[in-house]
Amino acid sequence: MNYWTLAWIACPFLLGFIVYLIPRVSRYFALLGAVLSAAYATQLFLAESPLSLRLLDHFGVSLLLDPLTAFFILTNALVTAAVTFYCWDSDKTPFFYAQLLILHGSVNSAFACADFMSLYVALEVIGISTFILMTYPRSDRSLWVGLRYLFVSNVAMLFYLVGAVLVYKAHHSFDLAGLRGAPPEAIALILLGLLVKGGVFVSGLWLPLTHAESDSPVSALMSGVVVKAAILPLARCALLLEEIDPIVRMFGVATAIFGVAYAVVEKDAKRMLAFHTVSQLGFILAAPEVGGFYALTHGLVKASLFLIVGQLPSRNLKELLHQPISFGLWGAVVAASFSISGFPLLAGFGAKVLTMKNLLPWQIIGMNLAALGTAISFAKFIFLPVQKSPGALSGGKSIGFWAAILLLLGGLVAANLVYYDAYTPQNVIKPLATIGLGWLAYWLIFRRLVVKLPRMFEQFDHLIGVMSLSLALLFWMVLP
Amino acid sequence: MLEAFVFATILFGFFGILFKKNLVMKIIAMDVMSTGVVTYYVVIAGRDGVFTPILAESSPAGAYADPVPQAVILTAIVIGLSIQALMLVGAMKLSRDNPTLECHEIEKNNT
Numbered sequence: 214m215n216y217w218t219l220a221w222i223a224c225p226f227l228l229g230f231i232v233y234l235i236p237r238v239s240r241y242f243a244l245l246g247a248v249l250s251a252a253y254a255t256q257l258f259l260a261e262s263p264l265s266l267r268l269l270d271h272f273g274v275s276l277l278l279d280p281l282t283a284f285f286i287l288t289n290a291l292v293t294a295a296v297t298f299y300c301w302d303s304d305k306t307p308f309f310y311a312q313l314l315i316l317h318g319s320v321n322s323a324f325a326c327a328d329f330m331s332l333y334v335a336l337e338v339i340g341i342s343t344f345i346l347m348t349y350p351r352s353d354r355s356l357w358v359g360l361r362y363l364f365v366s367n368v369a370m371l372f373y374l375v376g377a378v379l380v381y382k383a384h385h386s387f388d389l390a391g392l393r394g395a396p397p398e399a400i401a402l403i404l405l406g407l408l409v410k411g412g413v414f415v416s417g418l419w420l421p422l423t424h425a426e427s428d429s430p431v432s433a434l435m436s437g438v439v440v441k442a443a444i445l446p447l448a449r450c451a452l453l454l455e456e457i458d459p460i461v462r463m464f465g466v467a468t469a470i471f472g473v474a475y476a477v478v479e480k481d482a483k484r485m486l487a488f489h490t491v492s493q494l495g496f497i498l499a500a501p502e503v504g505g506f507y508a509l510t511h512g513l514v515k516a517s518l519f520l521i522v523g524q525l526p527s528r529n530l531k532e533l534l535h536q537p538i539s540f541g542l543w544g545a546v547v548a549a550s551f552s553i554s555g556f557p558l559l560a561g562f563g564a565k566v567l568t569m570k571n572l573l574p575w576q577i578i579g580m581n582l583a584a585l586g587t588a589i590s591f592a593k594f595i596f597l598p599v600q601k602s603p604g605a606l607s608g609g610k611s612i613g614f615w616a617a618i619l620l621l622l623g624g625l626v627a628a629n630l631v632y633y634d635a636y637t638p639q640n641v642i643k644p645l646a647t648i649g650l651g652w653l654a655y656w657l658i659f660r661r662l663v664v665k666l667p668r669m670f671e672q673f674d675h676l677i678g679v680m681s682l683s684l685a686l687l688f689w690m691v692l693p
Numbered sequence: 694m695l696e697a698f699v700f701a702t703i704l705f706g707f708f709g710i711l712f713k714k715n716l717v718m719k720i721i722a723m724d725v726m727s728t729g730v731v732t733y734y735v736v737i738a739g740r741d742g743v744f745t746p747i748l749a750e751s752s753p754a755g756a757y758a759d760p761v762p763q764a765v766i767l768t769a770i771v772i773g774l775s776i777q778a779l780m781l782v783g784a785m786k787l788s789r790d791n792p793t794l795e796c797h798e799i800e801k802n803n804t
Contacts, residue, residue, distance in 0.1 A: 272761045330765045337772045357803040360783045367776050374730050378737050677711050
């Protein structure tokens with residue numbers, strides 16, 4: 214099994230470099246990479262015990278593959294496959310698919326590794342390949358947004374590196390478990406790096422602009438899987454160390470409310486989805502032990518929504534109210550929105566129930582508020598007008614697009630069967646009530662409400678400045 | 694003492710990123726910061742001694758430098774280099790339409 218694991222990690226990179234040599238196979242290889250990851254994740258689910266690998270000695274690379282990881286790997290596989298389908302008929306060059314494969318591979322390795330140094334390398338490779346994918350159109354705007362992303366993530370990773378060496382100083386090893394007994398400044402620095410990279414709470418304010426201004430497939434990848442590369446290590450740290458667990462949970466609740474507060478009043482479809490990603494990361498962190506399932510459902514929904522929004526006539530939700538969309542598109546939007554709001558029969562329901570069940574008492578009010586906010590913000594999509602004319606089912610969209618959407622939404626329906634214990638009357642009524650309340654609030658208040666939240670804090674200098682403030686806050690939190 | 698200088702370098706780099714207006718200066722400030730981080734690894738590696746860890750009869754016992762931090766920081770240096778290169782290419786491209794490369798101007802035009 215060990216050799217298979219190593220081969221699986223190396224495979225996407227190998228495929229990616231082969232694409233440069235044989236450009237004609239690019240799309241098929243991208244799909245192959247995704248299929249291999251999906252197969253590997255399935256095997257992980259079926260395996261009896263988690264696989265823990267240690268290459269070389271106590272300072273070498275260590276990998277940990279358990280069911281929690283398997284959820285994240287499966288998300289990565291499905292989203293990559295969907296993006297490949299989506300771009301199948303487009304004029305994307307083989308270069309794009311090569312980068313896609315490299316990104317896929319680096320995200321996989323970030324999920325798999327269990328020591329700080331390999332994690333650093335994986336996260337940096339993710340940063341670089343995301344930057345290249347973002348700047349693929351090579352417009353000034355994409356270049357600036359990409360540079361901003363690379364700057365923020367690299368500065369965060371430099372802080373992280375200092376934290377990593379402090380852990381090494383204490384234990385002579387870079388293992389994640391070494392966080393126990395490490396000095397508080399090491400914990401603060403490492404948490405800062407991961408929080409910024411994962412786009413959590415105020416240090417995640419780089420995320421909305423980055424995700425909203427990229428190409429739809431790239432946004433889908435970033436919101437679907439890339440941010441989660443830093444979320445899984447955070448969850449792992451929380452599971453390993455009971456001192457960090459409350460901090461991560463607190464950040465989870467804070468970011469869930471913070472993101473959804475922006476999403477509720479946002480009128481731009483892509484920005485709303487991006488802010489909502491910030492909030493959903495909070496749901497994953499609020500109950501780290503069951504975060505995997507939530508990450509899977511969120512990844513599928515967010516990827517499909519970003520792909521669909523790329524096909525809508527406008528990004529502005531106000532204008533969309535006057536431009537009816539085809540029935541097929543509307544159906545897909547509604548299915549995805551229902552899942553994320555926690556409507557029964559779709560996987561989002563099970564994930565929400567599972568997360569809510571694993572909350573600590575002090576988290577419950579905050580998370581329910583965030584769930585209500587989710588229902589309000591997605592009511593904007595659900596009540597979009599639909600074209601009346603028959604025959605507009607597919608809306609003239611390509612087969613590749615529908616293949617991508619069917620794969621993602623089909624995944625949602627299939628994943629729903631994983632946790633069928635959730636279907637008790639009590640569990641079913643609560644999300645329905647939340648959604649009802651959310652829709653009511655939408656019709657009564659938020660439909661007409663015009664609030665412009667300041668964008669000042671999304672400026673580059675403020676992003677960097679907030680990083681130092683977060684560091685101070687984290688330091689204060691981890692001090693014994 | 695050495696550690697204090699290293700942290701000063703990191704901090705100066707960080708404040709450079711924060712306060713310099715020009716994009717290229719910001720990129721250079723980031724390089725200063727990463728130099729500080731790399732140096733910190735080397736300082737940590739040398740805390741028990743500075744001799745190359747090669748066993749020979751003449752070398753004093755026990756005073757070897759720790760090879761692990763030095764080995765892993767090589768990776769970080771390479772990554773830092775490639776990120777610098779990418780950023781400078783981005784700055785070059787941006788300089789065609791924003792010849793002054795003032796961050797505020799670029800930000801105003803592009804967001």
